[in-house]
Amino acid sequence: MPDLLLELLSEEIPARMQADAAAHLKKAVTDALVARGCLYEGARVLVTPRRIALSVHGLPPASPDVKEERKGPRVGAPEAAIQGFLKSAGLASIDQAIIQSDPKKGDSYIAVIEKPGRPTPDVIAEIVPEVIRSFPWPKSMRWGAASTSTSSLRWVRPLQSILCTFGPETEEPAVIPFAVDGIVSGDTTRGHRFMAPATIRARRMDDYLTSLDKAFVVADPEERKRRILADARNLCFAQGFELVEDEGLLNEVAGLVEWPVVLMGSFEESFLAIPDEVIRATIRANQKCFVVRDPRNGRLANRFVLTANIEASDGGKAIIAGNERVIRARLSDALYFWQTDQKPLPDFENAAAKPLDQRMAKLRALNVVFHEKLGTQGQRVDRIKALARHIAPLVGADPDLAERAAELAKADLMTEVVGEFPEVQGLMGRKYALLQGEHESVAAAIEDHYKPQGPSDRVPTDKVAVAVALADKLDVLTGFWRIDEKPTGSKDPFALRRAALGVIRLLTDNGLKFSLGQIGGFSADLLSFFHDRLKVLLRDQGQRHDLVDAVLASGEGNDDLLLVVRRVEALAALLGTEDGKNLLAGTKRAINILRIEEKKDGRAHDGAPDAALVEAKGLPEEKALFAELQSASARARDHVGREDYAGAMKALAELRPAVDAFFDKVTVNADDPALRENRLRILGQLRAATATVADFSKIEG
Structure with a gap:
């Protein structure tokens, strides 16, 4: 079956946009093919800084013929309705329609519309220009002479060429002819911008990849990442060092080069006096380079690894030297800031105060605004201090240490290093706290109070x-809830969803029993928001959403998130057994019967059953369930209490066995009203017993 090969060649696409662009091209083209009846066997998309390539294999030579029946108005309908039907169905007269009879609704017109299939190349020629013109780049513009026209193509960078071929593996593929803004499709591309800029002819994906590799282009981003990582590790090992691996940086660097060449540079050892994290931050942020560790002491070495996009004639010496100059200058600044x-701050009124205390005092003095409705950063720190002191005994922490840590938590915002490298916020606060003799737990809290993010x-x-x-997180949440600045849809400018998830993980990962309702300003609406975040977290961990809903619907202790999680886990374990599945079926049957009968009777059947009546008139299975309920309910409540x-x-x-036997042998809606009422109350007891842990009616299946 024929294959499609499509490549869009342009100037450099920003690394952060490449993965989404590749995914969009694949989805947009394949969805459009399927919508037109062109089913395929598989698709593969590749991306480099200069190109996005898509291969769709196993396509049919043509789309299938389609026969569609469109229902029209009834026979005898007004002329306007008839004419509207003819126009929408593409019929010249009503005689071209057929009449369908319906004993209940009468006769009506049916249009049988037959659409012949189209050659797949024609379908592709229609799809690709539409996809290119509607490409959803985060940022795009019109380029060159075309920028004067509002109807010209908007693209992330100037689009240079379009390769589009179609054909079976055994034959020479044909070019799919079309044009976008004067760029005519063809069967050629180009290799590396500097090392192999000549035109390359490509037929299908396999020889496209081979030809590009010979022209110094690694089209597969995963292969570029593999080569960079392997070469960097080997280069470090050969020098007696270890690479400090960084997945995020690796992804970014792989999006900056088409032909990765890994090189190693160095800087003066005197810069190792700077904290490792600051060295890493500046080298990573400014030069997109990896740092290197000395395995003998675990500290960073005065080396870095860069990834060039060219095999230079001098072996990369000039490239290394250029990076060394920039890194040396940046590290010189970092050392000065450190x-x-x-x-002490010059001319500070309390020169004897410790450096971080002086920075905090400066933050207060400057009245830096946190939010116009929530006050300054200093006021926010005061709220966090009071809240941390209140929370400390509830989580087993020393209140004095918690208050001290809260006082200094934001002080490093006023330091030179954090001002230059915001990504080391908190971490630098910890280092400065240890330098001025703070308790280790205070220092740890300064760094970690932002976590988890x-x-x-x-x-x-x-x-x-x-x-x-x-x-820190609860102050943000209760504060923004108080001023009615809540997340809406996909918008969450103050990262409140992340803050709530952080609270959940702090409590559940540390196994902390903690009632959120004891926090001032914690409303029912905010608790509902927490429940939504908990559902998302538990679903991501593999828990069923209906089990979470069932536990939350029981209403017991829902502001203690750890207990909610434990109940969900216990319920999931129960329903993983045969006894649990059958108990669920029996309980849901009881709940359904109760719902119907309570609606009919206009009242709930939740009173205690008449034990004497059960003994006098009850069937053996009825007596057995009644007795089991008394025992099992008491045991369940005791376990819940603990x-x-x-x-x-x-x-x-x-x-489970008693419930099964009851429904097998006992008729709930007995002719005797007293017996019926008593049996409904037995089912009510079953509902109440299971409700101690979850509302079984919310569970699917």
């Missing part, structure tokens, strides 16, 4: 750090 931050970020474990991190949800589930699972 040394300056450790000195995402689902994969590290969660603090030091109790003081946990207290301050909770205080927060042993697994034990509670196990106790409830023992009801």
Whole structure:
């Protein structure tokens, strides 16, 4: 079957946009093919700084014929309705329609529309220009002479050529002819901008890749990443060092080069007096280079690894020298900032105060605004201090240490290093705190109170750090809720979803029982927001959404997120057993019966069953379930009281045989009204027993 090869060659595409652009091209083209009836076997997309290439293999030579029936108005309908139907169906007269009879609705007109298939090249020639013109670049503009026309193509960088071929593997593929803004499609591309700029003819994906590789272009981004990482590791190993690996930087560097050439540079050893994190930050941010570790002491070495985009005739000496000059200048600035931050502020009114205390005093004095409705950063720090002191004993932390850490948590915002390298915020606060003799837990809290900042970020474990991190995030959440600045849809300018997720992970990962309702300003609406974030987290961890809903619907202790998680886990474990599945089926049957009968009776059947009536008139299976309920319910409540949800589930699972036998032998809606009422109350007890841990009616299946 024929294959499609498409390449869009342009000036350099920003690295951060490449992956999304490749994914969009693949989805847009394949979705459009399928929508037109051109099903395919597989698709592959590749991207470099200068090109996006798509291969779709196993396409049919033509789209299939389509026969569509379109229902029209009834026979005898007004003329306007008839004419509208003819126009929409493309019929010349009503005689071209057929009449369909319906015993209930009467006769109506049906148009049978037959659309012949189209050659797949014609379909592709229609799709690709549409995809190119509507490409959703985050930023795009019109380039060159075409920029004077509002109808010309907008693209992230100037589009230079379009390669588009189609044909079976055994034959010479044909060019799909079309043009976009004067760029005519063809079967050629170009290699590396400097090392192989000549035109290359390509037929299909396999020889396209081979030809590009010979022309110094590695089209597959994963292969570029593999080569960069392997060469960097080997180069470091040969010099007696270790590469400090960085997945984010690797992805970015792979998006900057088409032919990766890994080189090593160096800087003066005197710069190693700067903290490793600052060295790494400046080298990474400014030069997109990897840092190198000395395995003998675990510290950074005075080396760095860069990735060039060319095999230079001098072996890369000039490239290395250029990077060394820039890095030397940046590290010189960083060393000055680092040394300056450790000195008292000049002319400060309290020269005897420690450096971080002086920085905090400066932050307060400048009245730096946190939010116009929530006050200054100094006022925010005061709120965090009070909240951290309140939270500390609840999480096992020292209140005095928590308050001290909260006082200094934002002080490094006023340091020279953080002003130049914002990404080391918190981390530098920790280093400066240790230098001025603060308690280790205070220093740890200054660094870690921002954490976790995402689902994969590290969660603090030091109790003081946990207290301050909770205080920081809860202050943000309750504050913005108080001024009604809540996330809406996809917009969350103050990262409140991330803050709520951070609170959840701080509590659950550290196994902390903590009632959110005891925090001032914590509303029911905010608790609901937390529940939504918890659902997302648990779904990402593989838990079923309906189990989370079932646990939350029970209404018991829902402001203690750790207990909610434990109940969900226990419920999932129960439903993973045969007893659990059958108990669920029986309980849902009981709930459905109760819902129907309570609606009919206009009242709930949740009173205690009449034990004497059960004994006098009950069937054996009825008596057995009644007795089991008394025992199992008591055991389940006891386990719940001790927060042993697994034990509670196990106790409830023992009801399964009695529930099965009851529904097999007992008629709930007995003719005797008293017996009917009593049996409904037995089912009400079953509903109440399971509700101690979850609302089983919310569980699917």
